Amino acid sequence: xxxxxxxxxxxxxxxxxxxxxxxxxxxxxxxxxxxxxxxxxxxxxxxxxxxxxxxxxxxxxxxxxxxxxxxxxxxxxxxxxxxxxxxxxxxxxxxxxxxxxxxxxxxxxxxxxxxxxxxxxxxxxxxxxxxxxxxxxxxxxxxxxxxxxxxxxxxxxx
Ligand code: HEM
Numbered sequence: 001x002x003x004x005x006x007x008x009x010x011x012x013x014x015x016x017x018x019x020x021x022x023x024x025x026x027x028x029x030x031x032x033x034x035x036x037x038x039x040x041x042x043x044x045x046x047x048x049x050x051x052x053x054x055x056x057x058x059x060x061x062x063x064x065x066x067x068x069x070x071x072x073x074x075x076x077x078x079x080x081x082x083x084x085x086x087x088x089x090x091x092x093x094x095x096x097x098x099x100x101x102x103x104x105x106x107x108x109x110x111x112x113x114x115x116x117x118x119x120x121x122x123x124x125x126x127x128x129x130x131x132x133x134x135x136x137x138x139x140x141x142x143x144x145x146x147x148x149x150x151x152x153x154x155x156x157x158x
Contacts, residue, residue: 002076005072005076006073006076006077009069009072009073009076010069010073012065012069013065013066013069013070013073016061016062016063016065016066016069017062017066017147019058019062020058020059020062020063020066020101021140021143021144021147023055023058023059023062024059024136024139024140024143025140027051027055027136028133028136028137028139028140029140031047031051032129032132032133032136033133034047035047035048035129036126036129036130036133041121041122041125044121044125044129045118045121045122048117048118048121052114056105056109059101059105060105060106063098063101063102063105066098067098067102070094070095070098074091079091083095087158088153088158089158090146090149090150090152090153090158091153093146093149093150094146094150097142097143097146100139101139104139113132117132
């Protein structure tokens with residue numbers, strides 16, 4: 001029975017990762033380039049607010065599911081010792097990435113980055129968008145690297 005719960009946790013974990021990182025990929029490779037082509041600052045600001053409004057709740061929910069299912073799997077596999085074993089560096093990478101996104105989603109974006117970006121989108125939109133786009137590229141590449149490393153790690157590559 002507990003094996004079934006483990007399998008379910010893994011299914012939810014991977015689905016939540018797909019929704020969340022897939023969203024980051026769409027925002028990075030589709031939304032930001034499109035925004036940069038808009039003529040007026042008002043349009044840019046409107047698009048930014050609309051995308052934020054829709055994507056942020058999804059990303060937060062997915063983040064929560066990834067964390068809950070992830071720690072459930074660690075407990076259920078009795079795998080806590082992996083976090084101090086260098087061979088399992090990809091386990092630490094998952095948690096670090098999750099923590100960085102948590103900080104962005106719940107602290108930095110609503111309190112610091114978001115309000116500052118709103119101001120900058122009105123005064124210097126090109127630079128503001130270039131910076132936020134670059135930051136998303138870094139997060140996307142890091143996420144893909146971690147996903148690749150985890151799948152390879154589960155199959156004993158490291
Ligand atoms: C609190 C954070 C996290 C914890 C505790 C956690 C824990 C785990 C555990 C225990 C497994 C199963 C490993 C095994 O079967 O040996 C797993 C699988 C996986 N995790 Fe995480 N994880 C977390 C965050 C993340 C993040 C942020 C990502 C992606 C960006 C991610 C992607 C994956 C993937 C793709 C698998 C499935 C690998 C496979 O079955 O081939 N995890 N995670």
